[in-house]
Each structure stands twice: as structure tokens, then as C-alpha cells.
Amino acid sequence: MRIPCPLCGDRDSGEFTYLGDATVRRPPADETDLEPWFEFVYLRDNPKGWHKELWHHGQGCRAWVAVERDTLTHEVFGSQLARERAIAEDERA
């Protein structure tokens, strides 16, 4: 597989490590209810098809990259620095 790194360009997947679903959100720091934390850590949509997921370019620029990929065909649609996305969401919130 080739993973498109926004900084380094297309790279062999062997340079990356995989974490998983990039759409889950850590609850706010002051959230005291257990349930949202449980969902954040344990529950996944696990879609068959479009999936946004985190890859870490560890043998490369060390960026966390949010990659959009099809879990059935493995086709990759695009990627973004996870940080940029996090900042964008922060600003929207």
C-alpha cells in the first residue's frame, strides 16, 4: 500500500503505524460521566467502505495523518495532517 503523507508525498505503508478510527473524539476534560469515555476508547463504527483513520508517519516526518480509505477495496481518497483537522475543529467549536 501507498499512504499519501501531506508532507512527504506517497510513501510505502511500511513507514507508518496505524492507530484506527479518526472520527472518534476525546470527551472534554471536564466530562465526568463514564459513558462518553467508554465510547471514545471502546466503541467503533467499523464501517465496510469509507473510513477515516489515523496513521503515524514514524519512519518519516512523524506526523499523525488522517487518511480516508475504503476498507473493502483499500482505495485511498486523500489525507490531511491530523493536527490541521484538530485545529480546524477547535476553531469551529
Place this chain on the structure above:
Amino acid sequence: MRYSIGRLLHQALRGHRDWPEAWRSPEPKAEYDVIIVGGGGHGLATAFYLAKVHGITNVAVLEKGYLGGGNVGRNTTIVRANYMLPGNERFYAHSLKLWESLSQELNFNVMFSQRGVLNLAHSDAQVDAFARRGNSMRLHGEDAELLDPEEIRRMVPCLDLDNARFPVYGGLLQRRAGNARHDAVAWGFARGADRLGVDIIENCEVTSIHREGGRVTGVDTTRGAIKAAKIGLAVAGHTSKLAEMAGLRLPIESHLLQAFVSEAVKPVIDQVVTFAAGHFYISQSDKGGLVFGASLDGYNSYAARGNLPAVEHTIEAAMSLMPVVGRLRLLRHWGGIMDMSMDGSPIIDKTPVEGLYLNGGWCYGGFKATPGSGWSFAYTIARDEVHETNSGLRLDRFRSGHLLDEEASGPVPNLH
């Protein structure tokens, strides 16, 4: 017709003309008492034990493709009960006992071969961890032995212990463990269930689950709607998809695991051997092929088809301790879709939806569970309660913290 050597010889003289179908191919009925979704090992075994132990025979097993075409038909066939955590060990110990008489129970030779499973340890700390596990097994009444490197050298001469990057400090052996002929397990359970009246319906994909007032009433399939008050899910890699049809999100991700077979050669290795240093396991099939595997490709996937890096990692591990295989050739490699749970251990339980039962999260260890899983799941479906054997395999353990994390790698499925 019962299978026996006498029948076989008799049929040999008659050109094998009279063997009946191993299982029927009935049209689905409008309603069953129980629907099992998934015609893999677990689904078929569940149907068999529902009929055999609980007398519930109005059962349909719905399989979207061909029977046994899922993970039961593509796994490395290791059968063992060498777990450390009681919630797992008592379940797998029960399963191993069922394996020991399975061929006779099914009247179908599943070729269960108790050739022993040997885990190699690559540091003193790993030896200690194996001892802890072996002691758990022994406290459960299972067999476990701690071997030293010299015993291992004698037992498995094809290992090159003297040039290893990670030397072998010892090993944990379970002699009663081994492997079995994967397809025969699916076929044997199918034939057994069919003979007890279960309808096995192939090419029948479940596309939605009907619910009324918080309880299930039936399913839609590619071969029409079918009603049932009880539905058991045993769909391995597709567990999340089916759960979603019933409005559930699960602590499960689907991942890809590859397996490998070499050309057939005369006996090279007599046991099942696993190396902890590379997550690697190998045995030789009765046909002569070396069957081996290692860790997941590492990314969520529903494609039963993997990539080259995982192939190479696996074979590096093989060549780390068995350089004798260097000139043997890889014949084929394939993949399966694993239902990886967040703690690496399975779930057999009721669900918040009444009448819906869940069997999943098998990760790469569900083949050995086949009879035990079918047995416990049948019990839970028939009685609407968990049995002691699956009392640790509850769905709410992630919320409560009663985790069964054998690998201790935390809620990251691709690390288990």
C-alpha cells in the same frame, strides 16, 4: 449414511455411487424458532448443539456465501487451551475437551491431531510470563509443561537455536493441543446439524434485522424475509455490520490477517510451534504444506486480501529460527477478516436487544473455540442466560473493567 471403513470399502466396489449429500440445500421456511446468521464454524456448531443438546431443531443457519467460506475455511487451524486469564481458560479448556471426541460425535473425521503446541520464549522474563500462564492452565486442570532449550532442541530439530537474533530461553508446551482439518470441521458440523433437522441455507445474506418493541422478530435476506424470535449472530469479521442492523455499536474492529502455505514436502516439523518474538506460528499440514501466519496487516479491512509487508514480516520470523525453510517455496497466501475485539478476547452473550444473541470478537483465535463456542452459544440462546463457560466473555466487561487482555496491549485491536 454413517461413515465407516466398512462403508468406504463397500462403496469402493460400487464406484462410490451411493454416498448421499453431506447436507441438504433446502429452501428457507417463513419462520424458525432460531435463526443463526453465519455458516462458519461457530454458526454451524451452534445449530448442531441447539439441536443435539437442547432439542431445538427448528433452526436455520443463514450463510451469505458458501458454507465454511469464512474464517473457518482460511485459518491456520491451531487448537489449544493455553490461556492465562480464567475468563478465557475455562472456556477454551471446555472447548478442547469437546475437540477430543469431535470426530466420533460428528461421525466425520475432523483430523484433530494432538501433536502439541509449543510456544517459544525469548527472554527470562518471557519464560516467567509463560510460567505464570502455564500455572494458570494447570490450576484449571489443563496440561502445561515448561521446557528448557535443550528439550526444545531435541523435540524440534528443524529450529536453528544457535544463530537466532532472539535466542530461545524456554518454551511452554501443551501436549493435548494441536491442529485439525479446518474444512472438515465446517462440513462435519453442517452434516451433523443437517441430520438433526437444521436447515442450512447458503447464498443467503442477511440484509436487515427486524425489531419490534425492543425485541427481534426476524431478518430480511437476499432470499426473502424470515421470521424468528431468537437470532444468534456468528458472523466473525462482519459482526459490526450485523450489530449495526440492530442498532448496536460494538468494541470490535475488522482487521485483516493473512495465512500462508508452502509446497508440500515430507515431514519437517511435527508440532505446532509459535515464536513470541515475531508473533509467528507454524505447523505442517497432513498434506505436507507448511502452514503459517503471524500478525495482522494492521489496518481496518474487509478485504480478505493482504499486502506484501505483512508477508515479509511473517517470513522473516520463519527465517529467524527455521532457515531450513529458505529453499521451500510459498504456494499461496490469502487473508481473512478478523473480528478484533478491544481486549483481544471474545464475546458470547445476550445483547441489550431482546432475542438477539452475540457471538464475536474472536480475533485470530476462534477456530479452536469452534465446538466450545457453539456449545456455550447454544446454551445461552436456548436458556437466555450465560453458562459458566462463557461467564467471563460478557459484553459489558469493557464498561465495567473486567477485561480479558491476554496480550496486555490495551484497547488497540491491531496490537492484540
Place this chain on the structure above:
Amino acid sequence: MSQDFRLAEGGLIDRERHLHFKFDGRRYTGFAGDSLAAALLANGVRLVGRSFKYHRPRGVVTCGSNEPNALVELRTGARKAPNMPATTIELYEGLVASSQNRWPSVNFDLLSVNNILAPVFVAGFYYKTFMWPASWWEPVYERFIRRAAGLGRASGAPDPDRYERANLHCDVLVVGGGPAGLAAALTAGRAGARVVICDEGPRLGGSLLSERIRLNGEAGWRWAGEAALELAGLPNVRVMTGTTVFGYYDHNTLGAVERVGEKGPRPPEHMPRERMWHIDAGQVVIAAGALERPIVFTNNDLPGVMLASAARGYVNRYAVRPGSRAVVFGNNEDIYATADDLTAGGVEVVGVVDSRAKAAQSSSHPVYQAQRVVRALGWRSVTGVELGDGTKLNCDLVAVAGGWNPAVHLSSQTGVRPVWNSEAAAFLPGEPRQAEASVGAAAGYFATSDALDTGAAAGKAAAEARGRKAKIADLPVAEEPRHGGLEALWYVPGRDKRSFIDLQHDVTVSDVKLAEREGYRSVEHMKRYTTLGMATDQGKTANIPGLAILAEARGQDIPEVGTTVFRPPYTPVSLGVFAGYNRQQNFQPVRRSPLHEWGEAHGAVFMEAGPWMRIQAFPRDGEDIMAATNREVEATRRSVGMCDVSTLGRIDLQGPDVAEFLNRLYCNGWKTLPVGKARYGLMLREDGIVFDDGTTSRLGENHYLMTTTTGQAPLVMTHMEYCHQVLWPELDVTFVSVSDQWAGVAVAGPKSRAVLQKVFPEADLSNEAFPFLAAGEFDLGGLPARLFRITFSGELGYELNVPADYGPAVADMILEAGEEFGITPYGLEALDVMRIEKGHVTHADLDGRVTAADAGFGKMMSTKKDYIGRRLAERPAFSEARRPRFVGLRPVDRNSRLHAGAHLLPQGTTDSIEHDEGYISSAAYSPTLGHWIALGFLANGHERLGEVVRMVDLVRGLEVPVEVVSQHFVDPEGERQNA
């Protein structure tokens, strides 16, 4: 022996170069350019092996990599490789090969009794028997089956050759060097695209090398030679012969294996045997040709029955007569070209058996129109055939032409299903999922001119897709014998038990029919029940006839039955080449401390610790590790010791938000740490389980240095990057690993201050000026050094960091300074003993299932802030009373030995899991106390001090009563470390 079956002229062989070789111990000669199969046939050797199940005599069937039958063991000793198709082995001087699966010899094989038992050994017979008595399965039945199964033998010795892997990137990958592939490569190559063209054979040309095809009026192989020359001259083109593209993976990455060192008894010096190529291709052109298929009839497995294309190939390419009297049998026009080629090669064609109602052309050969071969006659090899009307023809060669299957293997490996085309009566590649095109015979274009055209067009399209301007190459004019006119015929009913579909696995027509009858009627069930297509050739000749026969039995069409799944590799690939360099000692990289050589020089013994090699101990004359460790501990506790701690993770953090960042990473608080101080910190995973621990020091206002455990260092770094980039990008911190920048030396023991004072004569290291947990930067003779008053051993102790290259020099300086105190270097074992004595935890105790509270750190968990793991650590299971808690243990009888991995059970209970209350996580002999001690986890253990429980170690056969004590065995008040 002379080459009786060699033609006087022709062939692409070098008659000047005689090559000597041995087969089954007998000596033969062949020519350069021969395959082993060609050379054997030239010498009249037709029986080359025995079949898998029935041990029937078998000969050569194909002239390529699709060979099911002629498998041999190549070479001897450690270089022996089993199951090698003789058709793909390039002959070399001194080649040694032997037949396999026979005893005592291929001509007289005792196991051919299996042939008589064949009626019993049908598909799946083993599922129906061997069940009684149950205890016999493994020791008796299975042992017998395993012995009988398997074709060749492994060498039994480690593979002595080297393998490597390499990467290639190109605009266009062309798979196959036949006319289609050459046209594609020329077109794309001339356009300036980066082109790679691979062919599994030793030279480019494909069918042009073995068929009577003329291009521009000359033999086709001449044009192929010119094209190959031009390609080799283009700097942007790479020609790789002897290279099989075996796997087509995601995102246009492909695997190919190059046989670099297979052309002799051993690889040339400094060369690998094989090289694995990872090819990252912009566009892929699959020009892999087509594979001929047989027609199945009774006794079709006898040596002398071969594919028509093979018969032509042996004549045209190798100038070998594959027989003397031939019958050609088939369902398409190829039979006439075959008869012509055989005649030209001096083979008498006694009959052309054309299964079709009428022929499309006239022929000078005796033609049996609308006839079929119903069986082959003969015992060890074919002596004749019988036709449907009873006619018997004497012959020693039957050339069979059943039509062609495009090589859809690669195009199907990407998960695309091939599509049935009834016109071609073959499966063609499905709609591509990746940037690829199949061309030529691989796409069903069987005429050479079509192959050239489709190849060139795809080459142009591929180059253009990569942004090049391309123009179709000038293509030669092709003349060739007529093809096509196929009327499908898959098998001729007869004695189905002797009509072989899969020659290598001995699967017959009756096996397929039996499978169908028993309900194994999905093509996948049939495959698995009969093992059809599961041998080394993966059914290249067998699969399509097999499923056609199944379709007939099911009363369905072929497309309704479908194919089985195509999987890599295209042809079998050595396991060695997948691993490349990374085998045995090179399995994984080795990480070495800057004090590695220093350790060696001081007599250290090393041990593996993850990627690291770490110093285990410094044994002196005759000491074992345990004795050395005891001495090292005693010396350190008595006076002073030193230890390499370079391997610890070190992360340098800077910026205004570092304290906040640490606050969120660690479960304890960081806002109050002053400059010049270190603090112990505990990190959790988000699920509330302990992740890592270490000290972090504040070096300056906005400058911190974090240390991590050796094992977790890379994971902690990745985790911090996750937290910073994904969770908290608002924090202004920078951090970078400086683990390797520093050599670390721990100096510990009552005299450690005295030693360091000598090293830093100007610094004030008094307890007042530099107390426990102080951290400071000092000048060490011009070196920037960092000193921390931290200790793992529980002694008065320091950790000194200096720039890594100076580590050895500084270590020697410390040794020298400590000489008067008898300073003793110690290893990891001694460090472990001392930390167990002190009750400090390591990864052995924090095994990934332990919470902070379990480990006795509950009080460290802040309730005033959010941090990773805070909320899920509050789950109910983690506060249950029976939860195992961290304790110390000592044997009631002080002479008893304790073991990590043992379990803890109350006294007076049986050895049963319901009484299990915990386990020992670390154990050591304490030279300080003079007996064994241990750390472990015991249900509610922190409230059971003084109780005696049983240490139960069933796998080591031990039971020892142990007393539950505080984990702080030595210096519980910390007087030593604070001194």
C-alpha cells in the same frame, strides 16, 4: 549418453556449449539454452517422477512455468530444493537433479500399490474413516498419512545462500516480454517513461521463441532480439529477465522475484541467490500471455501425453523431438500447426484427431475428423491411443490442444473476478480496479498482430497517463499459422477414475463427480474436497477443465459455477527471498549503547532487551551470572558501583506549555516542580492501565527533560506526538528525542558522592546543595554534562549524562576515580536485584494489566486535573476488594527459592483455580538479605501483611510457603537514597 532426440539443426540453443548434468545419478549432456526438461527429452528421458497419491509414472507436460508434473529435486545437500519444475530450470554445467516421491526408484516404485487401492483413496476418503479407535488417529493413521504425503524433501539444513530485497519505482511496469509486452515497452520506453519490463523466462520473446511466427518476413525471435536490444539501450527502461511478477497488491504495488544466482550450482561470489523486488508502478501493462489447457481423457497422465504448445515448443525452441510417432488431438486449429511443426521436427504424425465436426483447413496429415481420443494406451509411457470409434493408433507422443486460458492471474489478484467470454470459451480479465491494462493473449487477443497492436496501444496510454507524449511504435508485420476455430471440449467420458484433471494431485473426473454428488458442489467446496488446483502449479492446467466438468455435472453453465479465487504468488516463490537479509541474526536490527564496546572491553556479558543489547553482568574469572550479580550488588551496596543506563528514553521538551502538557500526560501533578529538580511521574493509557514511568527534570524555566523506560521509549514518543498533534494542538511545546545524544552512567552506593566529587571537583555535591531529586548541568572538563540525583537501586546515587561519543572516556574516568573505593561495574541483573530489594516496579510488574492503584500508586493519581486515563481508571472492576495489589514476599523457610510466574494461593487450599489469589511478578536472590525475595500481586494484598500464603509453581514442580511483607525490603525509610 547421446542426445538421440536432438534435431540436427534449429532451436535457440548454443550447440557449441555442451553442458553435463546428472539426473537420478546418471550422466547426460545438453546445450546452453536448454531447460532441464528439454535436455532430458533430448536424451530420451520421459519418466521423470511419480504422482502424489497413486504414484503413477509421470513425464513432461508443458514447456513453461505451468508444469504440473515434471517436478524434481534440484541440487543436493543444503542447496537441495524440492518440487522444481524441470521445464523452468535453466540447464547449467554440473547440474544435479533427481526424481521424487518414489521408493526405491522412479522406474520401480513400491508405493505404486496405491494405484491399486485408488478405488478406496478417492476424494475425501479420510473424512469417512480413521475414526476408530479414536486413540489411533494421531500415532497410527496420521503418521502414515503424513509420511505418504508431500512430494519432495526439504534439504534439512539451513539455507546457505543469501537473499535480498529491493525497491523499484516506475511509470509503467510491463509484465511479460512476448510480442504484446515488447510492443508496450517499446512504445512507452520511446516516449521517455520510466519503464520496467519483466519476463519469467531467461530471454525476452515469449511465444516468439517457441512458435513458428514470422515478423517482417523473419523468424519472430529475431525481431524479439532486436526489440530487446533497443530496450536495453534506453536509459529509462529496465529489462528484467528471469524475473517473475508474482503478486499484484494494493495501490499498484507488485512483487517480483529475480533469480540472480540460479544459473549454476551456487550463486556467484558476492551475489544473492534471488532478489525480491517491490515494484511501485504508476501504470501496469499485463502482457502475461495465455496458458494452453488440456482435454481430459482416460490415462491422459501417461508420460508422452503433453500439451500441443509444449510439443511445438520443444521442437521449435529447443530442437528436441518430444517423441517419434505422434498423435495430435484437439478442438481447435492449433492441431494443424502442431502437426506441421512436429513433422518439420522429424516426428511422424500418425494422426490428427480433430474433435470438431469439420475442419477449417485442409491438411496433409491423416485427419480423424469429429473423433476423440478416449484413452491413452501404455503402462510406463504412452504407446498408443484409442479413438471413439475404436481405432487404435500406435504412438509415443500425444499432443493435446484444448484451447487457451488467458493469464488472468495477476489481474484477478487485486480482488477483481475474471469474466467468462463464450466466444473465446475462456475467462478474460475483469474490469480493472487499479491503473492497469491487460493486453495480448492475456486479454484474449491470441493473434500475434493483435498482441502487438493491443500492447502498443496500452503502452501509449500508460505513458500518456504519466504525462508523456507517446506515439505507437512501428510494429512488424506478422505471419503465423491459423489459430482459433475452437469448439469447446473439456473431457472425453471414459474410465473417469483414470481420467486426470489435476495431474499433480491425482484428481480425476470421478473425484469431481463424487464431490458434486456429495453436495460439495460450490466450486470452492469441490476444490477443497478434491484438492483440485491446490498443488504447486495452482491448477494452471487443471482449474478450467475441472470447473467445466463440475458445471456439466451440475447441469449449469461455466460462468454460473465461476472460478476459485486467484491468489499470489503466480508461481511458487522461495521463502528465503521474502525474508531477504532479515533472517537469523539479522532478523531485526540491533541497538547498541554508546558504552557497548566499553562494556565488551570490561568483560561484560550481553543480553537481548527488545532491540537493545544490554549488559547483563561483568562476570570475573569463572563466575556464573548469578555469582557475578551477587558480587556486583554487594559491592554497590557496600561501597559504590556503576552501570550503563544510556538506553533510557530521553525527551527534551521546551516551551511555555510544557508543565501543562506534562500535567495532562502524567497522572500526577507538574505545576510546582522547580527548576533544578526532578520528579517521578506515572503515565497511564487512556483505559486507566499503567503505560510508563520515569523521572522528568526541569532544566530551565521552559525546558524539561523527560526520561522513559528503555522498552517504552519509542511508544511514549509516538504517544506524545499523538497527544500534541491530535488532542491538544493548542499547547505550545516542542519536544524531540535526545535519547541517543547522551551516554548515561548510574553511579550508586554510599561512596558514590565521593566518586563524583572527584569527577566534578568544583561542584558542590553536598546533600544540602544537591539533595535527592536534584538535577543540574555541569561542566566536565569542557563537556556539557548533566547530573541527576536519582536512583533505581535505592542507594545514594546519581545518573550522569555526557555527550554519547565521550561515554567510554567518561566511564573510564569514573572507574579511575572510584578505584580507591573499589568501584564495581554492574549489569542489568544487579540493577534488577537492587530494585527488587528496594521495591521499585518495572515492566515485569507493570505488565499492561495493572492500574496505578494496583501497583500502590493510588495516591499519586491527581483528582484536580484531567489526564490521560483518569476517567476509565475509575471503572468499578478496578476498585474491587479482591483485586490483586502489589506486595513483597519472602519465603518462610529462608532457604527456599522463589520464582516469577508462580501463583499465590491461601494455605490449606487445593491447587485449583478458584483459590488463585495472585502471582509473583519479580523474584531475585537478595545478597543483601541472604535469601530469595519477590514482588507480586495478591488479592487485597496491601491489607494482608504478615499472612503466610502458598507460592504454587506447578510447571516447575514447586510449592513454598511465603510471607506477605512490604515491598520495601531494603531501606524502607529511604535513608540511603536521601543520605
Place this chain on the structure above:
Amino acid sequence: MPEPARQKPSQFQRSTPLGTVAAPGTYGRTDAGAPGVIFRERRDIALASVVCHRKRQEALSQALTESFGLDLPGPGRSATAGDLSLLFAGLDRWTAVSEGEDGPALLHRLAEALGDTAGLADQSHGLCVIEMRGPRILDVLAKGTAADMHPDAFPVGASIATGINHLAVHLWRQDEACVRITLLRSFARDLFEFLATMSLEYGYGVES
């Protein structure tokens, strides 16, 4: 940032990551003329990591231009002015490389110029620089790295972070005939042994 020590650490002997493993000489195939690859361990180079602070990239860039006449290189690139080079090394990260001074001196120079725009750390000992020259360097590298080594993709001046045989490395194409590999010193010996083996077929030399 403490002042760099004035006193030179001449009293200490300096070891190197490759040490005796990379003994000068020629190895492997010798019948094909000059070696295909020459290796040299460079210990005479100072290296420092420069990590840009949040929202300070412009300021950093400006400071670099003003003080050193260097443009902050973008992903995959390097920039050189005089004896100082700046190599792209990752997200927000660059490696400063300088010949002719030691780590503390470089660090001091950078700290003066860059102020609080970037976190700095001396890596002169933590990283090992292996210089490869010769006609076959790209062939050897292709046996280890999956990154494209073709001159179009890896031109002179390119600076990429990638992997070689499981190890994280940084590759800098200094000029046509020279590629510098930078990696953690603890893995340097392992990598060198790998590269040397991969060079056997071309013949290789080691220079000190």
C-alpha cells in the same frame, strides 16, 4: 541556554558509533574496477534539531534569513548558506548541519539567532552521519528504502525522512555523487552492516 564551554574537551578521547566496525579498506567484488560505493563515517559535523514553536514559523523563517541568509526549506528539501545547512526533518522539524564547529557552538549560534521561535537540541552525538559516494549508491539504497531514489524524485538538495530496512533514517542528497544518511547512533552499526552487505556485489570501500 548555557554558554558553550570555552574549554575544549581535549582530555577525553572521542568514540564513534561505527567505531572499529567500519575499518578502512576495500571489500566485496573487486574484479570490476573501482568500488561501486565508498562509505565514510562523518564525525566532524555538528547537528542540531530545530523544532518550530506553535505559530512561529514565519518568525523562524525570518530569523534564519536575517542571521544566516537561509530560506527555511519546505518538505523534502534542504537549504545551504556557507557552512550551515538546514534540512527538512519532519513536521515542524529541521536539522541544522554545520561543518567546522562542535555541537554546543552550533547550538549557541542558533539560540542567539532564533530566540524563542524554536526548541533546539544538540544532536551531534545522537545522530550518526554515514556518507556514501560512488556510482552505485542509489542501487544500494534501493535495497533498503522504499522511497523513490530516482534523480527526478530525489534530486540534488533533496532531504527526506524515510526507512531503511526497518530503521528510521534521513537521506540528504548533497550532490550528484553523494548521499548522506543520518540516523540514531545506536542503530548506526546495524545499518552500516546492512549497507555493506548490500554493496558486496558492486565492491565497496571504507574511508576514514
